[in-house]
Amino acid sequence: MIIVLLGAPGAGKGTLAGAIKDELAIHHISTGDLIRAEIKGGTAIGLEIKRYVESGGLVPDEVVTRMIEAKVKATASDKKGYMFDGFPRTSAQASDLDKVLAANGLSIDFALYMEASLEVVLQRLTGRRVCKKCGALFHLTNMPSRKEGICDVCGGELYQRTDDNKETIMKRMSVYNEQTRPIIDFYKGQGKLKTVNADTGADDVRKALLQILNGKKS
DSSP states (O other): OEEEEEOOTTSSHHHHHHHHHHHHTOEEEEHHHHHHHHHHHTOHHHHHHHHHHHTTOOOOHHHHHHHHHHHHHHHGGGOOOEEEESOOOSHHHHHHHHHHHHHTTOOOOEEEEEEOOHHHHHHHHHTEEEETTTOOEEETTTBOOSBTTBOTTTOOBEEOOTTOSHHHHHHHHHHIIIIITHHHHHHHHTTOEEEEETTSOHHHHHHHHHHHHHHHHO
16 A cells, blocks of 8 residues: 655644554655654755755755655565655655656555645644654644653653744745645546545544545455
């Protein structure tokens, strides 16, 4: 099974993927995780990516596609399948992903569009907090830590990512609407688009995805 998760920043793609990746026994390829690893490693690509991320822009297609291609090549032989989270983000990336998968004898089963309102996106992202030590995610209202500013998992310090402020989020949404929404039409044209209401809770979205999967398997 190969799935692409689509939706604006804050739609809940990462939360959904984290909740079901083990249940589906597929690879969760998170562009965000790959990018943060490059940034943390202080590589030349990581430093370049950091400038785009902190300004609310998109990382160039060729850089992201190269990271994704390497990951697919390294894991395609185990035939576990994939859930792509945060990629593709442009129509060009969507086309490139089809080519990367085809080169490995694979193809996308469906693209799940998680449709979320701007009000919900702002509430989710401005309240998000991340552990500096282990990367665990929390939220000031939706999922607060037991002790303010301290990670429940490892005791590390929680912080707000530089791109999780309202001004940067609005820039990211502008970029998303201009460059990323055309992907919806791309997959609709292929007959692979499925849409769920992402303003609801994570469990409701998870159930909607599993219903789609069950229909695919039947």
